[in-house]
Amino acid sequence: MDIVTIIVKRIKADLTESEERYFEDWINASEENRLLFQRLKAMDPSALEPEHIADLDVMLAWKKVLGRSGLAKNNMNSKFNIKSILKYAAVGVLFFGLMFGYWQYDRPAQIRENNKNAIILKLENGEVRQIAVEDLQTIINSEGRILGKQMGSQLDYSYSTIKEGLVYNELSIPYGQKFSLVLSDGTLVHLNAGSTLKYPVKFIEGQIRQVYLKGEAFFDVFSDGEHPFVVSNEDMNIRVLGTKFNVSAYPEDKEINTVLVEGLVSLYGPDEVYDEVKSALLEPGYKAEWDRFYKKISYEMVDTDVYTGWMDGKLVIRKMPFDHILKKLQRQYMVVIDNKYKELDKRTFTATFDVETIEEVLKTFAEETPFEYEIAGGHITIMPPKINNQLNETPME
Incomplete structure (x- = not known):
């Protein structure tokens, strides 16, 4: 069987029963396989075809390992342990990836001017690095230790290679951009625009895995x-074992x-000790909304795609x-x-945008509920309509 094809089909939830067993054998064979799978899951869905991931070609590494070891002469249906072959294959891929990362790091780095719109990585010693989404580089601290590897927008x-002590990095994403992280345990985090995540470079054995969020992120947590x-912010803690969930905690909201x-999460106060009985439990398909002013929590069943569409570049609005x-x-x-037409503030709209420009978005709203707007560079002013039209009471669909 072609392991690359099976991995792609697994990500797309399209495996047969026999392929699922084969995949489970592969991913359980080694830690390297699990981490490789997490990296592939984080790729752009449009690139998730076997022919599009040649730079992470598991089969190529597999065949090279087989050729060097003489195992290629063995029939794949023989008694040889398939898990061993798969483990070697993943190690080969990771080796090639590491060598490519070192080559990128050895290239002279382009010095950039300070850019307020850059992605900012703050290291444990306070050093600040600017990240450009087109970069391929190895991130090394002042002691020469590898912190991580950047591959484009991830x-x-x-x-x-950090092994001792709890060391934190902090990643800040400016408006207009998105970025993703693979944490040391394989947990995948997608960060939305205007968000900051503080996280350990390496999680410590025997301790909870805790990160701190300001803004919005989607977490695909590795089960352990x-x-x-635990995802923490100044108002609450969200505790999970292994699950997929979205958190929106912008300070201004x-x-x-x-x-x-997917899965289960528990919610409890920032100053509270986790109590399995007292903490609020959230089930799949539900939203928990914490009111910062009234200190109350409410629940409702929702369409989760409305809250996760931002990862695919969509702006999904429902009666907002x-x-x-x-x-x-x-x-x-x-x-x-700058909204100078305050009567619009509580007017609700329903719409979905993806490739539209800001002007096209505003024009769409203005066609439903008339208002004027001016765009001057990065500044927009919204004003009452020149002809005082009464607000339409029907939400935009």
């Missing part, structure tokens, strides 16, 4: 029953939203007040919006 800490995963896609929409537009399009 930073992977499973390569870290002995080491619970009045509420914190947690939407569970206009003042909330403006916050999302500012983050996604990296603009400043």
Whole structure:
């Protein structure tokens, strides 16, 4: 069987029963296989075809290992342990990846001017690095230790050579951009625009896996029953074992939203000790909304795609007040919006955008509920319509 094809089909949830067993044998064969699978999961879905991932070609490494070891002469249906072959294959791929990363690091780095719109990586010693999404590089600290490897819009800490002590890095994403992380345990984190995540370079054996979020992120947590995963912010803690969920906790918002896609999560206060009985439990398909002012939590069943569409570049709006929409537009399009037509603030809209420009988005809203707007570079002013049209009471679909 072609392991690359099986991996791609597994990510797309398209495996047969026999292929699923084959995949489980492969991923359970080694830690390297598990981490490789996490990296492939983080790739752009459009690239998830066997012919599109030649640079991570498991079969190529596999065949080279087989050729060197003489194992290629063995029939694949023989009694030779298939897990051993797969383990060697993954090690070969990781070796090639490491060599490529070192080559990139050895190239003279281009010195960039300070850019307020750059992705910022803050190291444990306070040193600040600027990250460009087109970079391929190895991130090394002042002691010469590998922290992680950047491959375009993803930073992977499973390569870290840090072994002692709890050392934190902090990654800040500016408006208008998105970025992803693979943490040292293989957990995949997608960070939305205007978000900051503080996280250990290496999780410590015997301790909980805790990270700190300001903004919005989607977590695909690697399951580890002995080491619970906790996402913390100034208002609450979210504790999981292994699951997929979205958290929106921008400091300027009045509420914190947690939407569970898969698994189970527990929610409890920032100053509280986790109590399995007292903590609030969230089930898949539900949203927990924490009101920062009233200190109350509410639950409702939701369409999770509405809250996770941002990872695919979509702006999904469902019966959302206009003042909330403006916050999302500012983050996604990296603009400043001054609304001088306050009657619009509580007007609700429903819409979905993906490739539209900011002007096309505003034009769409203005066609539903008339208003004027001016765009001057990165600054937008919204004004009352020149002809005082009454607001239409029907939400935009």
